[in-house]
Amino acid sequence: MFGNNQIFAAPLAGVTDKPFRRIIREFSPESPMVTEMISCHSLVEAHKNCPRNFDRYDDEGQIGAQIFGADVALMADAAKILQDAGAKWIDINMGCPVPKVATRANAGAYLMRDHKLAGKIMSVVVRAVQIPVSIKTRLGWDDTHIDWMDLISMAADCGVRFAALHGRTRAQLYLGKSQLPDVHDAPIPIIANGDIQTTADMQNAENLGYNGVMIGRGLLGRPWVLSELAGGNVPRSVGAVVLRHLEYAIEYYGAKTAVMMFRKHAAWYSAGMPNSSEFRVRINSIFAPDELKAEISKFWGCELNI
Numbered sequence: 001m002f003g004n005n006q007i008f009a010a011p012l013a014g015v016t017d018k019p020f021r022r023i024i025r026e027f028s029p030e031s032p033m034v035t036e037m038i039s040c041h042s043l044v045e046a047h048k049n050c051p052r053n054f055d056r057y058d059d060e061g062q063i064g065a066q067i068f069g070a071d072v073a074l075m076a077d078a079a080k081i082l083q084d085a086g087a088k089w090i091d092i093n094m095g096c097p098v099p100k101v102a103t104r105a106n107a108g109a110y111l112m113r114d115h116k117l118a119g120k121i122m123s124v125v126v127r128a129v130q131i132p133v134s135i136k137t138r139l140g141w142d143d144t145h146i147d148w149m150d151l152i153s154m155a156a157d158c159g160v161r162f163a164a165l166h167g168r169t170r171a172q173l174y175l176g177k178s179q180l181p182d183v184h185d186a187p188i189p190i191i192a193n194g195d196i197q198t199t200a201d202m203q204n205a206e207n208l209g210y211n212g213v214m215i216g217r218g219l220l221g222r223p224w225v226l227s228e229l230a231g232g233n234v235p236r237s238v239g240a241v242v243l244r245h246l247e248y249a250i251e252y253y254g255a256k257t258a259v260m261m262f263r264k265h266a267a268w269y270s271a272g273m274p275n276s277s278e279f280r281v282r283i284n285s286i287f288a289p290d291e292l293k294a295e296i297s298k299f300w301g302c303e304l305n306i
Contacts, residue, residue, distance in 0.1 A: 007031055
């Protein structure tokens with residue numbers, strides 16, 4: 001069965017920011033993590049409205065920084081910036097299915113349709129940095145173009161060290177059941193992604209030839225899930241974790257932005273609990289951090305002075 005260093009936290013746009021990664025790290029010190037995707041344009045141009053453009057990764061352990069884009073030169077420059085910021089490896093997004101990335105920006109999953117551009121990007125990024133490079137991709141664009149092995153073989157030729165494979169096509173988005181193919185013949189190590197929720201799912205991935213698993217949506221409201229799957233620690237007080245996460249978000253974004261962004265996290269943490277729907281309605285009308293903290297404390301029955 002896979003160990004701690006083979007159970008990855010996936011990049012989740014708008015979720016796996018630095019505050020969330022701090023919480024994951026408290027439960028999983030050794031687990032590899034990947035940042036939410038970072039636009040090469042935004043990073044290289046140092047857009048000030050995007051805090052992750054200025055993150056440092058020196059104290060984050062085994063962390064890969066994920067970039068997306070279609071400009072070959074900018075992707076190389078972005079990789080260098082992230083290497084200098086302390087990332088342990090660079091991950092190239094070749095699987096994001098959302099239209100603003102995959103169809104309007106010719107990035108993310110679009111690179112599954114344009115292998116020539118994908119090859120140029122992989123080659124230049126590998127040459128630009130001294131740290132490993134990985135890719136994250138899908139089975140293919142749609143059911144008539146299941147060509148993941150072609151892209152991964154090209155990645156190996158370009159010097160990419162490993163890949164994460166999501167068991168859906170771009171056309172599926174996140175619908176339907178993830179279907180992981182057998183990867184015993186893949187030229188580089190492959191990490192399984194998509195609907196990995198239990199130790200049985202991990203064992204199935206191992207049987208299919210994968211070298212690890214990557215947990216995405218399973219992290220929502222459960223940042224301890226990597227530890228849980230590895231047989232490690234889970235929180236004694238979920239409320240204390242939620243409050244600590246909120247404090248990290250306020251420290252990172254400032255109070256006003258943090259409260260707005262944190263509502264979704266509070267909702268995920270509360271999912272399945274009694275009266276959670278009423279709790280979500282209440283927090284969606286809160287704008288002050290002290291009010292949100294009080295509501296969280298009341299809902300979970302925990303102390304505010306954590």
